Amino acid sequence: MTPSTDHRPRAALFDLDGTLVDTNYLHALTWWQALHQNGHDVPMARIHRAIGMGGDRILGHLLGAERDHRQDQRLRDAHHALYAAWFDSLPVLDRAADLLRAIAARGLRIVLASSASADEVKAIRAALGADEVISGATSADDVDRSKPAPDLVHQALALIGAAPEEAVFVGDTVWDVEAAARAGVPCIGLLTGGISEAELTAAGPVTVYRGPPELLRALDSSPLAGQAPPPQG
Structure with missing residues (x-):
């Protein structure tokens, strides 16, 4: 694969929860319910800060390595069942679909990571209603390790044959920023997932926007146009 010789990205990789759909707090609530039903008292604020990790990692993060691992699948199944009740009414963030279409119109290929x-990815794609501009999607089912491991980012790049330097990742959590950095891909941070600007900025994205509308307005001067500002912090 020969990377592009200009400095415009070829691909925009997007996280979903908290980035394009307003679902981080739904995940926090349904993980809390699943944990509570199985005898675990974990503060919801702590759960919220772990959202963005995959199901293979979040239980270790919340319950520790010494937990009873025999409960893991039951907890994941309980969370999935509780969250699936929202599949038909997932709230799409303002201008999220417009943002995807505007990026595609500028010649970038869009991959969901x-x-x-x-x-869950299928339900979110249905809610977004922008499949005509989405070139591919990865999910936790496609890799051995989910975020903050870089596997999903590598898989998203492989789907379209892009090199890390030819892509920009857009996400809302420190786990997104870490996964992108470990894959060698610059990351734009959005504040729509409930992470504070100070904390998200400290993780090292190239820039931070309040949400899809602000990124859409600034698109032609953003890293997605190949004019990345210096890292913040």
Whole structure:
């Protein structure tokens, strides 16, 4: 593969939860319910800060390595069942679909790179209604390790034959920024997932926007246009 010789990106990789759909707090609530039903008292604020990790990592992060691993699948299944009840009414963030279409109109290929399960990704794509501009999607089901490991980012790049330097990742959590950095891809941070600007900026994205509308307005001077500002912090 020969990387592009100009400095314009060829691909925009997007996280989903908290980036294009307003679902981080739904995940926090349904993980809390699943944990509570199985005898675990974990503060919801702590759960929220772990959202963005895949199901293969979040339980270790919340319950520790010494937990009873025999419960893991039951907890994941409980969370999935509780969250699936929202599949028909997932809230799309303002201008999210417009943002995807505007990026595609500028010649970039869009790939979704989410730690969600395959059926969650399918439900989110249905809610977005922008499949005509989406070139591909990865999910936690496609890789051995989810975010903050870089596997999903590598898989998203492979889907379209792009090199890391030819892509920009857009996400809303420190786990997104870390996964992108470990894959060698610059990351734009959005504040729509509930992470504070200070914390998200400290993780090292090239820039931070309040949400899809602000990024859409600034698109032609953003890293997606190949004019990346210096890293913040």
